[in-house]
Amino acid sequence: MTLNAKVSAVRNLPDNEGVEVEYTDHLGQHTVRADAAITAVPHPVISRIVPDLPADRRAALSNLDFARMIRHNAQYSERVWETKHGFDGSGVYTDQTATWITNSPPGDFESGVLAAYINEPAATDLWTGPVDDFVPHFLMDDGPGRAVTERLHQELTPIWPGLDPVLNEARVWQVPYYGPVYPPRYVLDGSYALNREPFGRIHFGGDWVYGFGANDAVRRGRDVVDALRP
Ligand SMILES: Cc1cc2nc3c(=O)[nH]c(=O)nc-3n(C[C@H](O)[C@H](O)[C@H](O)COP(=O)(O)OP(=O)(O)OC[C@H]3O[C@@H](n4cnc5c(N)ncnc54)[C@H](O)[C@@H]3O)c2cc1C
Structure with missing residues:
Protein backbone atom coordinates (compact mmCIF):
# COMPACT_ATOMS: atom_id res chain seq x y z
CA MET A 1 0.00 0.00 0.00
CA THR A 2 1.33 3.42 -0.93
CA LEU A 3 -0.06 6.38 0.99
CA ASN A 4 0.30 10.09 0.21
CA ALA A 5 0.64 9.41 -3.48
CA LYS A 6 -1.06 11.39 -6.22
CA VAL A 7 -2.26 9.45 -9.24
CA SER A 8 -1.76 11.25 -12.55
CA ALA A 9 -2.85 8.58 -15.07
CA VAL A 10 -4.75 5.29 -15.21
CA ARG A 11 -4.71 3.47 -18.55
CA ASN A 12 -5.97 0.18 -19.94
CA LEU A 13 -3.18 -1.85 -21.51
CA PRO A 14 -3.66 -3.15 -25.07
CA ASP A 15 -5.18 -6.61 -25.63
CA ASN A 16 -7.05 -6.56 -22.31
CA GLU A 17 -3.81 -7.26 -20.49
CA GLY A 18 -4.52 -5.14 -17.44
CA VAL A 19 -3.91 -1.55 -16.42
CA GLU A 20 -1.06 0.83 -15.84
CA VAL A 21 -1.14 3.50 -13.13
CA GLU A 22 1.21 6.48 -12.91
CA TYR A 23 1.60 8.18 -9.56
CA THR A 24 3.93 10.51 -7.70
CA ASP A 25 5.02 10.21 -4.08
CA HIS A 26 7.86 11.71 -2.03
CA LEU A 27 10.35 9.51 -3.90
CA GLY A 28 9.28 10.68 -7.35
CA GLN A 29 7.17 9.36 -10.20
CA HIS A 30 6.33 5.67 -10.56
CA THR A 31 4.39 3.35 -12.84
CA VAL A 32 2.75 0.12 -11.73
CA ARG A 33 0.86 -2.53 -13.68
CA ALA A 34 -2.04 -4.58 -12.36
CA ASP A 35 -4.92 -6.78 -13.53
CA ALA A 36 -7.46 -4.04 -12.83
CA ALA A 37 -7.77 -0.60 -11.26
CA ILE A 38 -10.43 0.78 -8.93
CA THR A 39 -10.56 4.54 -8.69
CA ALA A 40 -12.19 6.01 -5.57
CA VAL A 41 -11.60 9.71 -6.19
CA PRO A 42 -14.06 12.60 -6.37
CA HIS A 43 -15.81 12.29 -9.72
CA PRO A 44 -14.35 15.48 -11.33
CA VAL A 45 -10.88 13.93 -10.94
CA ILE A 46 -11.64 10.94 -13.17
CA SER A 47 -11.61 12.78 -16.49
CA ARG A 48 -8.22 14.23 -15.56
CA ILE A 49 -6.53 10.95 -14.66
CA VAL A 50 -8.10 8.59 -17.22
CA PRO A 51 -6.80 10.16 -20.44
CA ASP A 52 -8.40 7.62 -22.78
CA LEU A 53 -11.90 7.98 -21.34
CA PRO A 54 -14.33 8.22 -24.29
CA ALA A 55 -16.35 11.37 -24.93
CA ASP A 56 -19.68 9.86 -23.81
CA ARG A 57 -18.13 8.83 -20.48
CA ARG A 58 -16.65 12.29 -19.95
CA ALA A 59 -20.05 13.82 -20.71
CA ALA A 60 -21.78 11.49 -18.23
CA LEU A 61 -19.32 12.52 -15.51
CA SER A 62 -19.68 16.21 -16.23
CA ASN A 63 -23.48 15.86 -16.00
CA LEU A 64 -22.96 15.25 -12.29
CA ASP A 65 -22.43 18.36 -10.20
CA PRO A 180 -22.20 14.86 -5.54
CA VAL A 181 -25.22 16.93 -6.60
CA TYR A 182 -27.61 15.07 -8.88
CA PRO A 183 -29.54 17.22 -11.35
CA PRO A 184 -32.81 15.41 -12.31
CA ARG A 185 -31.60 14.95 -15.88
CA TYR A 186 -28.59 13.04 -14.59
CA VAL A 187 -30.75 9.98 -13.95
CA LEU A 188 -33.17 10.48 -16.87
CA ASP A 189 -30.48 10.85 -19.56
CA GLY A 190 -28.71 7.64 -18.56
CA SER A 191 -25.61 9.25 -17.02
CA TYR A 192 -26.31 7.69 -13.61
CA ALA A 193 -26.36 4.19 -15.12
CA LEU A 194 -23.39 4.80 -17.43
CA ASN A 195 -21.17 6.04 -14.60
CA ARG A 196 -21.47 2.65 -12.88
CA GLU A 197 -19.98 0.84 -15.84
CA PRO A 198 -16.28 -0.02 -15.85
CA PHE A 199 -14.14 1.37 -18.65
CA GLY A 200 -12.13 -1.63 -19.78
CA ARG A 201 -10.43 -2.85 -16.62
CA ILE A 202 -10.85 0.44 -14.80
CA HIS A 203 -13.68 0.35 -12.23
CA PHE A 204 -15.20 3.33 -10.48
CA GLY A 205 -15.72 3.37 -6.72
CA GLY A 206 -16.62 6.22 -4.38
CA ASP A 207 -19.85 7.34 -2.75
CA TRP A 208 -20.86 9.55 -5.69
CA VAL A 209 -21.64 6.52 -7.89
CA TYR A 210 -24.73 5.76 -5.78
CA GLY A 211 -25.29 8.85 -3.68
CA PHE A 212 -23.57 10.43 -0.72
CA GLY A 213 -22.05 9.29 2.56
CA ALA A 214 -19.95 6.50 3.98
CA ASN A 215 -22.68 3.87 3.45
CA ASP A 216 -22.79 4.53 -0.28
CA ALA A 217 -18.98 4.48 -0.50
CA VAL A 218 -18.85 1.07 1.21
CA ARG A 219 -21.77 -0.29 -0.80
CA ARG A 220 -20.12 0.75 -4.04
CA GLY A 221 -16.80 -0.74 -2.90
CA ARG A 222 -18.52 -4.09 -2.30
CA ASP A 223 -20.10 -4.03 -5.76
CA VAL A 224 -16.80 -3.34 -7.47
CA VAL A 225 -15.01 -6.08 -5.55
CA ASP A 226 -17.83 -8.52 -6.44
CA ALA A 227 -17.49 -7.58 -10.12
CA LEU A 228 -13.76 -8.33 -9.99
CA ARG A 229 -14.11 -11.70 -8.27
CA PRO A 230 -13.01 -14.51 -10.61
C1 LIG B 1 -17.23 17.41 7.37
C2 LIG B 1 -17.82 16.15 6.81
C3 LIG B 1 -18.65 15.39 7.58
C4 LIG B 1 -19.20 14.21 7.08
N1 LIG B 1 -20.02 13.47 7.89
C5 LIG B 1 -20.51 12.31 7.45
C6 LIG B 1 -21.31 11.48 8.29
O1 LIG B 1 -21.57 11.82 9.44
N2 LIG B 1 -21.79 10.31 7.78
C7 LIG B 1 -21.50 9.90 6.50
O2 LIG B 1 -21.94 8.82 6.09
N3 LIG B 1 -20.75 10.66 5.68
C8 LIG B 1 -20.24 11.85 6.12
N4 LIG B 1 -19.48 12.62 5.29
C9 LIG B 1 -19.28 12.17 3.91
C10 LIG B 1 -18.19 11.11 3.84
O3 LIG B 1 -16.97 11.65 4.35
C11 LIG B 1 -18.01 10.72 2.36
O4 LIG B 1 -19.26 10.26 1.85
C12 LIG B 1 -17.00 9.60 2.20
O5 LIG B 1 -15.74 9.97 2.74
C13 LIG B 1 -16.84 9.27 0.72
O6 LIG B 1 -15.88 8.25 0.60
P1 LIG B 1 -15.09 8.07 -0.74
O7 LIG B 1 -14.15 6.95 -0.51
O8 LIG B 1 -16.05 8.00 -1.88
O9 LIG B 1 -14.30 9.45 -0.98
P2 LIG B 1 -13.28 10.25 -0.06
O10 LIG B 1 -13.31 9.78 1.36
O11 LIG B 1 -13.56 11.70 -0.34
O12 LIG B 1 -11.88 9.85 -0.65
C14 LIG B 1 -11.46 10.29 -1.92
C15 LIG B 1 -9.94 10.28 -1.87
O13 LIG B 1 -9.41 10.51 -3.18
C16 LIG B 1 -8.18 11.16 -2.99
N5 LIG B 1 -7.72 11.72 -4.27
C17 LIG B 1 -8.22 12.75 -5.00
N6 LIG B 1 -7.49 12.93 -6.12
C18 LIG B 1 -6.51 11.98 -6.10
C19 LIG B 1 -5.43 11.64 -6.98
N7 LIG B 1 -5.22 12.29 -8.14
N8 LIG B 1 -4.60 10.61 -6.62
C20 LIG B 1 -4.79 9.93 -5.47
N9 LIG B 1 -5.79 10.20 -4.60
C21 LIG B 1 -6.63 11.21 -4.92
C22 LIG B 1 -8.50 12.22 -1.94
O14 LIG B 1 -7.30 12.68 -1.35
C23 LIG B 1 -9.36 11.39 -0.98
O15 LIG B 1 -8.59 10.79 0.05
C24 LIG B 1 -18.91 13.80 5.76
C25 LIG B 1 -18.05 14.57 4.96
C26 LIG B 1 -17.51 15.73 5.48
C27 LIG B 1 -16.57 16.55 4.62
Missing part, protein backbone atom coordinates in the same frame (compact mmCIF):
# COMPACT_ATOMS: atom_id res chain seq x y z
CA PHE A 66 -20.79 18.64 -6.76
CA ALA A 67 -20.96 20.78 -3.64
CA ARG A 68 -18.21 22.33 -1.54
CA MET A 69 -18.57 22.85 2.18
CA ILE A 70 -16.86 24.75 4.96
CA ARG A 71 -16.69 23.30 8.42
CA HIS A 72 -16.12 25.64 11.31
CA ASN A 73 -14.97 24.18 14.63
CA ALA A 74 -14.94 26.65 17.51
CA GLN A 75 -14.29 26.33 21.19
CA TYR A 76 -16.46 28.17 23.72
CA SER A 77 -15.46 28.81 27.32
CA GLU A 78 -18.80 27.50 28.60
CA ARG A 79 -21.23 25.00 27.10
CA VAL A 80 -24.11 27.45 27.45
CA TRP A 81 -26.15 25.66 24.78
CA GLU A 82 -26.32 22.76 27.24
CA THR A 83 -26.05 24.34 30.69
CA LYS A 84 -28.27 27.42 30.12
CA HIS A 85 -30.44 26.48 27.14
CA GLY A 86 -30.95 22.75 27.60
CA PHE A 87 -29.80 21.73 24.14
CA ASP A 88 -29.20 18.00 24.20
CA GLY A 89 -29.24 16.45 20.76
CA SER A 90 -27.10 15.65 17.78
CA GLY A 91 -27.50 19.03 16.09
CA VAL A 92 -29.70 21.90 14.97
CA TYR A 93 -30.61 23.17 11.52
CA THR A 94 -30.70 26.92 10.93
CA ASP A 95 -31.54 29.32 8.10
CA GLN A 96 -28.30 31.22 8.78
CA THR A 97 -24.85 30.92 7.18
CA ALA A 98 -24.20 27.66 9.00
CA THR A 99 -27.07 25.40 8.10
CA TRP A 100 -26.24 22.64 10.57
CA ILE A 101 -24.54 22.88 13.95
CA THR A 102 -23.51 20.00 16.13
CA ASN A 103 -22.05 20.05 19.63
CA SER A 104 -19.26 18.15 21.31
CA PRO A 105 -20.53 15.18 23.33
CA PRO A 106 -21.45 15.88 26.97
CA GLY A 107 -18.54 15.48 29.35
CA ASP A 108 -17.04 16.79 32.55
CA PHE A 109 -15.75 19.93 30.87
CA GLU A 110 -16.92 23.46 31.30
CA SER A 111 -15.83 24.41 27.79
CA GLY A 112 -17.20 22.86 24.62
CA VAL A 113 -16.94 22.81 20.86
CA LEU A 114 -19.56 23.63 18.26
CA ALA A 115 -19.02 22.32 14.74
CA ALA A 116 -20.88 24.41 12.17
CA TYR A 117 -21.50 23.22 8.60
CA ILE A 118 -21.63 25.90 5.92
CA ASN A 119 -23.17 24.42 2.79
CA GLU A 120 -23.85 25.81 -0.68
CA PRO A 121 -24.29 28.47 -1.91
CA ALA A 122 -22.59 30.15 1.09
CA ALA A 123 -19.62 27.76 0.92
CA THR A 124 -18.67 28.91 -2.58
CA ASP A 125 -19.30 32.58 -1.68
CA LEU A 126 -16.93 32.39 1.29
CA TRP A 127 -14.37 30.13 -0.41
CA THR A 128 -10.73 31.21 -0.50
CA GLY A 129 -7.79 29.42 -2.10
CA PRO A 130 -7.69 26.72 -4.77
CA VAL A 131 -11.00 25.78 -6.38
CA ASP A 132 -10.05 22.75 -8.42
CA ASP A 133 -7.66 20.75 -6.28
CA PHE A 134 -9.73 17.94 -4.82
CA VAL A 135 -7.74 17.30 -1.65
CA PRO A 136 -9.94 16.16 1.24
CA HIS A 137 -9.77 19.49 3.12
CA PHE A 138 -7.50 22.42 3.97
CA LEU A 139 -7.46 25.24 6.51
CA MET A 140 -8.76 28.67 5.53
CA ASP A 141 -6.18 31.46 5.98
CA ASP A 142 -6.28 33.35 9.29
CA GLY A 143 -7.81 36.62 8.01
CA PRO A 144 -10.82 35.23 6.14
CA GLY A 145 -11.12 32.47 8.74
CA ARG A 146 -11.45 35.04 11.52
CA ALA A 147 -14.15 36.85 9.49
CA VAL A 148 -16.13 33.60 9.21
CA THR A 149 -15.74 32.97 12.96
CA GLU A 150 -17.02 36.45 13.82
CA ARG A 151 -19.95 36.15 11.41
CA LEU A 152 -21.00 32.81 12.87
CA HIS A 153 -20.65 34.10 16.40
CA GLN A 154 -22.96 37.03 15.59
CA GLU A 155 -25.52 34.64 14.15
CA LEU A 156 -25.30 32.06 16.93
CA THR A 157 -25.52 34.45 19.88
CA PRO A 158 -29.27 35.11 19.42
CA ILE A 159 -29.83 31.34 19.29
CA TRP A 160 -27.77 30.62 22.41
CA PRO A 161 -27.33 33.92 24.33
CA GLY A 162 -24.21 33.96 26.48
CA LEU A 163 -21.91 32.20 24.02
CA ASP A 164 -18.35 33.16 24.85
CA PRO A 165 -16.02 32.16 22.01
CA VAL A 166 -12.35 31.45 22.54
CA LEU A 167 -11.61 33.15 19.23
CA ASN A 168 -8.09 31.80 18.87
CA GLU A 169 -9.46 28.30 19.16
CA ALA A 170 -11.48 28.30 15.97
CA ARG A 171 -10.51 26.30 12.88
CA VAL A 172 -12.13 26.81 9.50
CA TRP A 173 -11.79 23.81 7.19
CA GLN A 174 -12.56 24.04 3.50
CA VAL A 175 -13.75 20.82 1.90
CA PRO A 176 -13.48 21.07 -1.91
CA TYR A 177 -15.71 18.06 -2.57
CA TYR A 178 -18.38 17.45 0.06
CA GLY A 179 -20.43 15.26 -2.21
Whole structure:
Protein backbone atom coordinates (compact mmCIF):
# COMPACT_ATOMS: atom_id res chain seq x y z
CA MET A 1 0.00 0.00 0.00
CA THR A 2 1.33 3.42 -0.93
CA LEU A 3 -0.06 6.38 0.99
CA ASN A 4 0.30 10.09 0.21
CA ALA A 5 0.64 9.41 -3.48
CA LYS A 6 -1.06 11.39 -6.22
CA VAL A 7 -2.26 9.45 -9.24
CA SER A 8 -1.76 11.25 -12.55
CA ALA A 9 -2.85 8.58 -15.07
CA VAL A 10 -4.75 5.29 -15.21
CA ARG A 11 -4.71 3.47 -18.55
CA ASN A 12 -5.97 0.18 -19.94
CA LEU A 13 -3.18 -1.85 -21.51
CA PRO A 14 -3.66 -3.15 -25.07
CA ASP A 15 -5.18 -6.61 -25.63
CA ASN A 16 -7.05 -6.56 -22.31
CA GLU A 17 -3.81 -7.26 -20.49
CA GLY A 18 -4.52 -5.14 -17.44
CA VAL A 19 -3.91 -1.55 -16.42
CA GLU A 20 -1.06 0.83 -15.84
CA VAL A 21 -1.14 3.50 -13.13
CA GLU A 22 1.21 6.48 -12.91
CA TYR A 23 1.60 8.18 -9.56
CA THR A 24 3.93 10.51 -7.70
CA ASP A 25 5.02 10.21 -4.08
CA HIS A 26 7.86 11.71 -2.03
CA LEU A 27 10.35 9.51 -3.90
CA GLY A 28 9.28 10.68 -7.35
CA GLN A 29 7.17 9.36 -10.20
CA HIS A 30 6.33 5.67 -10.56
CA THR A 31 4.39 3.35 -12.84
CA VAL A 32 2.75 0.12 -11.73
CA ARG A 33 0.86 -2.53 -13.68
CA ALA A 34 -2.04 -4.58 -12.36
CA ASP A 35 -4.92 -6.78 -13.53
CA ALA A 36 -7.46 -4.04 -12.83
CA ALA A 37 -7.77 -0.60 -11.26
CA ILE A 38 -10.43 0.78 -8.93
CA THR A 39 -10.56 4.54 -8.69
CA ALA A 40 -12.19 6.01 -5.57
CA VAL A 41 -11.60 9.71 -6.19
CA PRO A 42 -14.06 12.60 -6.37
CA HIS A 43 -15.81 12.29 -9.72
CA PRO A 44 -14.35 15.48 -11.33
CA VAL A 45 -10.88 13.93 -10.94
CA ILE A 46 -11.64 10.94 -13.17
CA SER A 47 -11.61 12.78 -16.49
CA ARG A 48 -8.22 14.23 -15.56
CA ILE A 49 -6.53 10.95 -14.66
CA VAL A 50 -8.10 8.59 -17.22
CA PRO A 51 -6.80 10.16 -20.44
CA ASP A 52 -8.40 7.62 -22.78
CA LEU A 53 -11.90 7.98 -21.34
CA PRO A 54 -14.33 8.22 -24.29
CA ALA A 55 -16.35 11.37 -24.93
CA ASP A 56 -19.68 9.86 -23.81
CA ARG A 57 -18.13 8.83 -20.48
CA ARG A 58 -16.65 12.29 -19.95
CA ALA A 59 -20.05 13.82 -20.71
CA ALA A 60 -21.78 11.49 -18.23
CA LEU A 61 -19.32 12.52 -15.51
CA SER A 62 -19.68 16.21 -16.23
CA ASN A 63 -23.48 15.86 -16.00
CA LEU A 64 -22.96 15.25 -12.29
CA ASP A 65 -22.43 18.36 -10.20
CA PHE A 66 -20.79 18.64 -6.76
CA ALA A 67 -20.96 20.78 -3.64
CA ARG A 68 -18.21 22.33 -1.54
CA MET A 69 -18.57 22.85 2.18
CA ILE A 70 -16.86 24.75 4.96
CA ARG A 71 -16.69 23.30 8.42
CA HIS A 72 -16.12 25.64 11.31
CA ASN A 73 -14.97 24.18 14.63
CA ALA A 74 -14.94 26.65 17.51
CA GLN A 75 -14.29 26.33 21.19
CA TYR A 76 -16.46 28.17 23.72
CA SER A 77 -15.46 28.81 27.32
CA GLU A 78 -18.80 27.50 28.60
CA ARG A 79 -21.23 25.00 27.10
CA VAL A 80 -24.11 27.45 27.45
CA TRP A 81 -26.15 25.66 24.78
CA GLU A 82 -26.32 22.76 27.24
CA THR A 83 -26.05 24.34 30.69
CA LYS A 84 -28.27 27.42 30.12
CA HIS A 85 -30.44 26.48 27.14
CA GLY A 86 -30.95 22.75 27.60
CA PHE A 87 -29.80 21.73 24.14
CA ASP A 88 -29.20 18.00 24.20
CA GLY A 89 -29.24 16.45 20.76
CA SER A 90 -27.10 15.65 17.78
CA GLY A 91 -27.50 19.03 16.09
CA VAL A 92 -29.70 21.90 14.97
CA TYR A 93 -30.61 23.17 11.52
CA THR A 94 -30.70 26.92 10.93
CA ASP A 95 -31.54 29.32 8.10
CA GLN A 96 -28.30 31.22 8.78
CA THR A 97 -24.85 30.92 7.18
CA ALA A 98 -24.20 27.66 9.00
CA THR A 99 -27.07 25.40 8.10
CA TRP A 100 -26.24 22.64 10.57
CA ILE A 101 -24.54 22.88 13.95
CA THR A 102 -23.51 20.00 16.13
CA ASN A 103 -22.05 20.05 19.63
CA SER A 104 -19.26 18.15 21.31
CA PRO A 105 -20.53 15.18 23.33
CA PRO A 106 -21.45 15.88 26.97
CA GLY A 107 -18.54 15.48 29.35
CA ASP A 108 -17.04 16.79 32.55
CA PHE A 109 -15.75 19.93 30.87
CA GLU A 110 -16.92 23.46 31.30
CA SER A 111 -15.83 24.41 27.79
CA GLY A 112 -17.20 22.86 24.62
CA VAL A 113 -16.94 22.81 20.86
CA LEU A 114 -19.56 23.63 18.26
CA ALA A 115 -19.02 22.32 14.74
CA ALA A 116 -20.88 24.41 12.17
CA TYR A 117 -21.50 23.22 8.60
CA ILE A 118 -21.63 25.90 5.92
CA ASN A 119 -23.17 24.42 2.79
CA GLU A 120 -23.85 25.81 -0.68
CA PRO A 121 -24.29 28.47 -1.91
CA ALA A 122 -22.59 30.15 1.09
CA ALA A 123 -19.62 27.76 0.92
CA THR A 124 -18.67 28.91 -2.58
CA ASP A 125 -19.30 32.58 -1.68
CA LEU A 126 -16.93 32.39 1.29
CA TRP A 127 -14.37 30.13 -0.41
CA THR A 128 -10.73 31.21 -0.50
CA GLY A 129 -7.79 29.42 -2.10
CA PRO A 130 -7.69 26.72 -4.77
CA VAL A 131 -11.00 25.78 -6.38
CA ASP A 132 -10.05 22.75 -8.42
CA ASP A 133 -7.66 20.75 -6.28
CA PHE A 134 -9.73 17.94 -4.82
CA VAL A 135 -7.74 17.30 -1.65
CA PRO A 136 -9.94 16.16 1.24
CA HIS A 137 -9.77 19.49 3.12
CA PHE A 138 -7.50 22.42 3.97
CA LEU A 139 -7.46 25.24 6.51
CA MET A 140 -8.76 28.67 5.53
CA ASP A 141 -6.18 31.46 5.98
CA ASP A 142 -6.28 33.35 9.29
CA GLY A 143 -7.81 36.62 8.01
CA PRO A 144 -10.82 35.23 6.14
CA GLY A 145 -11.12 32.47 8.74
CA ARG A 146 -11.45 35.04 11.52
CA ALA A 147 -14.15 36.85 9.49
CA VAL A 148 -16.13 33.60 9.21
CA THR A 149 -15.74 32.97 12.96
CA GLU A 150 -17.02 36.45 13.82
CA ARG A 151 -19.95 36.15 11.41
CA LEU A 152 -21.00 32.81 12.87
CA HIS A 153 -20.65 34.10 16.40
CA GLN A 154 -22.96 37.03 15.59
CA GLU A 155 -25.52 34.64 14.15
CA LEU A 156 -25.30 32.06 16.93
CA THR A 157 -25.52 34.45 19.88
CA PRO A 158 -29.27 35.11 19.42
CA ILE A 159 -29.83 31.34 19.29
CA TRP A 160 -27.77 30.62 22.41
CA PRO A 161 -27.33 33.92 24.33
CA GLY A 162 -24.21 33.96 26.48
CA LEU A 163 -21.91 32.20 24.02
CA ASP A 164 -18.35 33.16 24.85
CA PRO A 165 -16.02 32.16 22.01
CA VAL A 166 -12.35 31.45 22.54
CA LEU A 167 -11.61 33.15 19.23
CA ASN A 168 -8.09 31.80 18.87
CA GLU A 169 -9.46 28.30 19.16
CA ALA A 170 -11.48 28.30 15.97
CA ARG A 171 -10.51 26.30 12.88
CA VAL A 172 -12.13 26.81 9.50
CA TRP A 173 -11.79 23.81 7.19
CA GLN A 174 -12.56 24.04 3.50
CA VAL A 175 -13.75 20.82 1.90
CA PRO A 176 -13.48 21.07 -1.91
CA TYR A 177 -15.71 18.06 -2.57
CA TYR A 178 -18.38 17.45 0.06
CA GLY A 179 -20.43 15.26 -2.21
CA PRO A 180 -22.20 14.86 -5.54
CA VAL A 181 -25.22 16.93 -6.60
CA TYR A 182 -27.61 15.07 -8.88
CA PRO A 183 -29.54 17.22 -11.35
CA PRO A 184 -32.81 15.41 -12.31
CA ARG A 185 -31.60 14.95 -15.88
CA TYR A 186 -28.59 13.04 -14.59
CA VAL A 187 -30.75 9.98 -13.95
CA LEU A 188 -33.17 10.48 -16.87
CA ASP A 189 -30.48 10.85 -19.56
CA GLY A 190 -28.71 7.64 -18.56
CA SER A 191 -25.61 9.25 -17.02
CA TYR A 192 -26.31 7.69 -13.61
CA ALA A 193 -26.36 4.19 -15.12
CA LEU A 194 -23.39 4.80 -17.43
CA ASN A 195 -21.17 6.04 -14.60
CA ARG A 196 -21.47 2.65 -12.88
CA GLU A 197 -19.98 0.84 -15.84
CA PRO A 198 -16.28 -0.02 -15.85
CA PHE A 199 -14.14 1.37 -18.65
CA GLY A 200 -12.13 -1.63 -19.78
CA ARG A 201 -10.43 -2.85 -16.62
CA ILE A 202 -10.85 0.44 -14.80
CA HIS A 203 -13.68 0.35 -12.23
CA PHE A 204 -15.20 3.33 -10.48
CA GLY A 205 -15.72 3.37 -6.72
CA GLY A 206 -16.62 6.22 -4.38
CA ASP A 207 -19.85 7.34 -2.75
CA TRP A 208 -20.86 9.55 -5.69
CA VAL A 209 -21.64 6.52 -7.89
CA TYR A 210 -24.73 5.76 -5.78
CA GLY A 211 -25.29 8.85 -3.68
CA PHE A 212 -23.57 10.43 -0.72
CA GLY A 213 -22.05 9.29 2.56
CA ALA A 214 -19.95 6.50 3.98
CA ASN A 215 -22.68 3.87 3.45
CA ASP A 216 -22.79 4.53 -0.28
CA ALA A 217 -18.98 4.48 -0.50
CA VAL A 218 -18.85 1.07 1.21
CA ARG A 219 -21.77 -0.29 -0.80
CA ARG A 220 -20.12 0.75 -4.04
CA GLY A 221 -16.80 -0.74 -2.90
CA ARG A 222 -18.52 -4.09 -2.30
CA ASP A 223 -20.10 -4.03 -5.76
CA VAL A 224 -16.80 -3.34 -7.47
CA VAL A 225 -15.01 -6.08 -5.55
CA ASP A 226 -17.83 -8.52 -6.44
CA ALA A 227 -17.49 -7.58 -10.12
CA LEU A 228 -13.76 -8.33 -9.99
CA ARG A 229 -14.11 -11.70 -8.27
CA PRO A 230 -13.01 -14.51 -10.61
C1 LIG B 1 -17.23 17.41 7.37
C2 LIG B 1 -17.82 16.15 6.81
C3 LIG B 1 -18.65 15.39 7.58
C4 LIG B 1 -19.20 14.21 7.08
N1 LIG B 1 -20.02 13.47 7.89
C5 LIG B 1 -20.51 12.31 7.45
C6 LIG B 1 -21.31 11.48 8.29
O1 LIG B 1 -21.57 11.82 9.44
N2 LIG B 1 -21.79 10.31 7.78
C7 LIG B 1 -21.50 9.90 6.50
O2 LIG B 1 -21.94 8.82 6.09
N3 LIG B 1 -20.75 10.66 5.68
C8 LIG B 1 -20.24 11.85 6.12
N4 LIG B 1 -19.48 12.62 5.29
C9 LIG B 1 -19.28 12.17 3.91
C10 LIG B 1 -18.19 11.11 3.84
O3 LIG B 1 -16.97 11.65 4.35
C11 LIG B 1 -18.01 10.72 2.36
O4 LIG B 1 -19.26 10.26 1.85
C12 LIG B 1 -17.00 9.60 2.20
O5 LIG B 1 -15.74 9.97 2.74
C13 LIG B 1 -16.84 9.27 0.72
O6 LIG B 1 -15.88 8.25 0.60
P1 LIG B 1 -15.09 8.07 -0.74
O7 LIG B 1 -14.15 6.95 -0.51
O8 LIG B 1 -16.05 8.00 -1.88
O9 LIG B 1 -14.30 9.45 -0.98
P2 LIG B 1 -13.28 10.25 -0.06
O10 LIG B 1 -13.31 9.78 1.36
O11 LIG B 1 -13.56 11.70 -0.34
O12 LIG B 1 -11.88 9.85 -0.65
C14 LIG B 1 -11.46 10.29 -1.92
C15 LIG B 1 -9.94 10.28 -1.87
O13 LIG B 1 -9.41 10.51 -3.18
C16 LIG B 1 -8.18 11.16 -2.99
N5 LIG B 1 -7.72 11.72 -4.27
C17 LIG B 1 -8.22 12.75 -5.00
N6 LIG B 1 -7.49 12.93 -6.12
C18 LIG B 1 -6.51 11.98 -6.10
C19 LIG B 1 -5.43 11.64 -6.98
N7 LIG B 1 -5.22 12.29 -8.14
N8 LIG B 1 -4.60 10.61 -6.62
C20 LIG B 1 -4.79 9.93 -5.47
N9 LIG B 1 -5.79 10.20 -4.60
C21 LIG B 1 -6.63 11.21 -4.92
C22 LIG B 1 -8.50 12.22 -1.94
O14 LIG B 1 -7.30 12.68 -1.35
C23 LIG B 1 -9.36 11.39 -0.98
O15 LIG B 1 -8.59 10.79 0.05
C24 LIG B 1 -18.91 13.80 5.76
C25 LIG B 1 -18.05 14.57 4.96
C26 LIG B 1 -17.51 15.73 5.48
C27 LIG B 1 -16.57 16.55 4.62
